[in-house]
Amino acid sequence: MKDILSELEDRRKDARLGGGQRRIDAQHGRGKLTARERIELLLDEDSFEEFDMFVSHRCTDFGMENQRPAGDGVVTGWGTINGRMVYVFSQDFTVLGGSVSATHAMKICKIMDMAMQNGAPVIGINDSGGARIQEGVDSLAGYGEVFERNIMASGVVPQISVIMGPCAGGAVYSPAMTDFIFMVKDSSYMFVTGPDVVKTVTNEVVTAEELGGASTHTKKSSVADGAFENDVEALAEVRRLVDFLPLNNREKPPVRPFFDDVARVEESLDTLVPENPNLPYDMKELILKMADEGDFYEIQEEFAKNIITGFIRLEGQTVGVVANQPLVLAGVLDIDSARKAARFVRFCDAFEIPILTLVDVPGFLPGTGQEYRGVIKHGAKLLFAYGEATVPKVTVITRKAYGGAYVVMASKHLRADVNYAWPTSEIAVMGAKGATEIIHRADLNDPEKIAAHAAEYEDRFANPFVAAERGFIDEVIQPRSTRRRVARAFASLRSKQSKMPWKKHDNIPL
């Protein structure tokens, strides 16, 4: 009997060693942790429950029958993050390069099915050389099964991908369909075709890092939502993100005790908007001063910086923030910023996270560069996302809210619940100069008259009161009291119910 029990321990010991000490050392040598070490850092201490530790592949081609390591290159199971359940898979690069076989994929599918059934997020740690070539189409089928589950789980449970090594070819499409992708600087890359193929086909010479490193995907392609210095930091930050997210779409976002005054007055916000309407200011200051404890988890910080997206807490409860950033391109809406914000809004709506929108937007970016690339349809994504969102929506206009961009940015007309404006707001169809030149076309040659008309227009429209007279703005508020007003607005919306007409699904302009 004793031998039987100890055999289990022996087998476990063997499985836990993955590809063996030599490969573990090599993994460490690359500045990377092993699959199991990563799970240790991701989950609460001693909370990991492993499944399928002894699963091994069934391939008998190319001599594969002679190497059948336990676990088959991926560690799967569940555990807790600050006591809340998550499912996790972590590819083991030390075992057959973390390559995906049919059984490897099956292990991932198993925990994804359980995650959907039991209502817990899935966190995938990717570090894989790609398909197990020896298995041929079996491997591809495995990918396909994972893809389908990514799709089914989308909007049901949060899915987070952490890229901690190579992720190339078809493999990229699983992370691509999850809610968030994080990368590790200098040790991870993602691309559909690698530098060698690129060279052969297009004659372009490019390194893996330039083609698909963390910098590329956070700054240029927007494939990734964030990048971190190393494995340790990345996993700590994923834990921090999970603290903001609901476990599934049937649950409310989490609430945790907070140490901040709900009615905290920030007098300095009264001077946030500069006197000169053409000068920029940093919208992040407003976000940080409104948030509980100044805690802000930014998503896609490095991409389309003219709009800010991320999570804060108000009264301990998660709130998604979308804010124009006057510091970059005057906070204008363009293709990139509209896409970035639209995806964020839809995530929040899918998971019942209330949305706070901070508006200072001069309009849409003009030009052929935008029109040729379809700013019409990309801009419509954000409009669509806001309009369909049924979660509590609170909007604060700090300064400019011009034209179509005013409507897009969670205006009253898109079923926003509470719309506030600072006294510095200018809610109008466009800026005074442009408006004057259209209305008073006849006086165009008379600068004096035009200036007088512009002043008249400014007097009439460069304020929040015309909109407030019509009820498009519920209340004009003092900047200093924004935190209290917004927190109370969300408090009043805790039991909000809003229905969509029946449809199979909508047809958002993708």
Added chain:
Amino acid sequence: MFDKILIANRGEIACRVMKTARKMGIKTVAIYSDADKQALHVKMADEAVHIGPPPANQSYIVIDKVMDAIKQTGAQAVHPGYGFLSENAKFAEALEAAGVAFVGPPKGAIEAMGDKITSKKIAQEAGVSTVPGYMGLIEDAEEAVKISNEIGYPVMIKASAGGGGKGMRIAWNDQEAREGFQSSKNEAANSFGDDRIFIEKFVTQPRHIEIQVLCDAHGNGIYLNERECSIQRRNQKVVEEAPSPFLDEATRKAMGDQSVALAKAVGYASAGTVEFIVDGDKNFYFLEMNTRLQVEHPVTELITGVDLVEQMIRVANGEPLSITQEDVGINGWAIENRVYAEDPYRNFLPSIGRLTRYRPPAEIAAGPMQDNGKWADDAAAGEGFAVRNDTGVFEGGEISMYYDPMIAKLCTWAPTREQAIEAMRNALDGFELEGIGHNLPFVSAVMDHPKFISGDMTTAFIEEEYPEGFEGVTLPEDTLRQVAASCAAMHRVAEIRRTRVSGRMDNHERKVGTEWVVSLQGQDFAVQIDADPQGSTVRFDDGSSLRVASDWTPGDQLATLDVEGSPLVLKVGKISGGFRIRSRGADLKVHVRTPRQAELARLMPEKLPPDTSKMLLCPMPGLIVKIDVEVGDEVQEGQALCTVEAMKMENILRAEKKGVVSKINAGAGDSLAVDDVIMEFE
């Protein structure tokens, strides 16, 4: 007494004057430029008059505009503060003509002391010690030697037209005087086309010590002891104190008597300052007289209990002094640190912008200045120390490019110098200032510098002690342990809160452990925390322990802790897996991890910051207006590379050295953050 006084200044000094005027029941009038519409001095004043655009030469120093403001408001007196019109005889004259009292000396005194050569002459005549020297033409090397001997070595041989160290030699003996004369003369001829040379005493181990005088219009004059202002950066004072740790009573009296004699010689009637340079043997020499209220006047007020602004106003009102020399004592010690919007890590580059956070330490009245400047018998009443912060800014306000980058003057007072320094360290630790670069870390470092602590400093202190510039502070082991223990305790509090999130799996909650590894300043401390409701005992693996108590909660940006009975104040910021801690001039990243996390973290590669020597970095947040070069261009040192617009100002960035442009990362219209890479060189 006057009913209404106009303060022809801005910023902290305008606010300072208004405080006293208000105490005296005098109404105040502020003047302000476009840049100062929201300024504190405008808010504080009973009335405010707009006087023009931001540049001072179009507003604050335009006499006609100030005169108009006086007329408009009916102010009967004007306090000029320092700078601007404070030493402008024409302004004093215009006020006299308009029948408005000038809260400052008569214009004759301003004129007499305004000229370096005249003032030195008057000083000599009044029996004030001046730097011995020979201003006449020196014919040859032998004459130079003769003069040098008369003055006494060491001497400085200087070109009349000199500047920037050119044509300047120090000689310690006849040989050096002979050689120095010749080489100075040659260099002067080549550099300036003017080979006139003069010789003066070279002052060794120079200290800057100044005497505060106070005179009335009835012939009375007193001195209110000295201030030591040796800690300067490019002739800008940074740290001042009163009294000086260097002077003895005899020297103090000699300097004071001579200063009063000089003031009387020019018919002085107000507060004024006579500046001296003092050598290592306590020989002192007159430098100049400042005929105004000095920036660093608070330290004098703190040790004497005299409100200098009040005295100035009373004198301007024709009252005789109510204080005699016998009344003036030295009570305790006062230190002033000037808080500047200058980035110490970037060679004190001025920093402008919005004060996103401005929370100075609480002011505490004690000692002579207790009760708003009235004499207090019990010097060490209350806390036993005083904190005074003279400022003209507020949270959410703007440090503009148009004026002096001084944010505040933080002063502490205590019965002894040691206690005043300690009070200052704590006050600096509690000074919250964000949004711009500032010199708080630097002055904190000075407060802990052994030379400063011993009082053994000269005007070369900063250039000698920080020859490579300021590179931050390395905390000593005991302080490091205190910070480590504090961070461990704070981290534990934050982690326990994280486990209180909703949606937990019942009965399978996370248990926060007691063992932690704190990493900071390249060191790891393994600690164990025993927490109880009153605090935590943090045990180190060498067996020692520290008791930490604090009411810090997550999100607090200032942690006030009690470590083993001593106060420790930390500025606390967030970083992944820990804190950014600022204290005692140090700026640390502190990670707090479980032993296992720490073990794995040690496997992480150390990433060296990229080599930026071959890059052009954006020095400020701004918009690229244009790029002047293309990839492949060879650029010369000083060649314009691109133009960045920030705060409505166009800044041309130039090549620091010769090179070839290899990559350009930004184009016109891009907005960049600080340290974004604009271009790279081969």
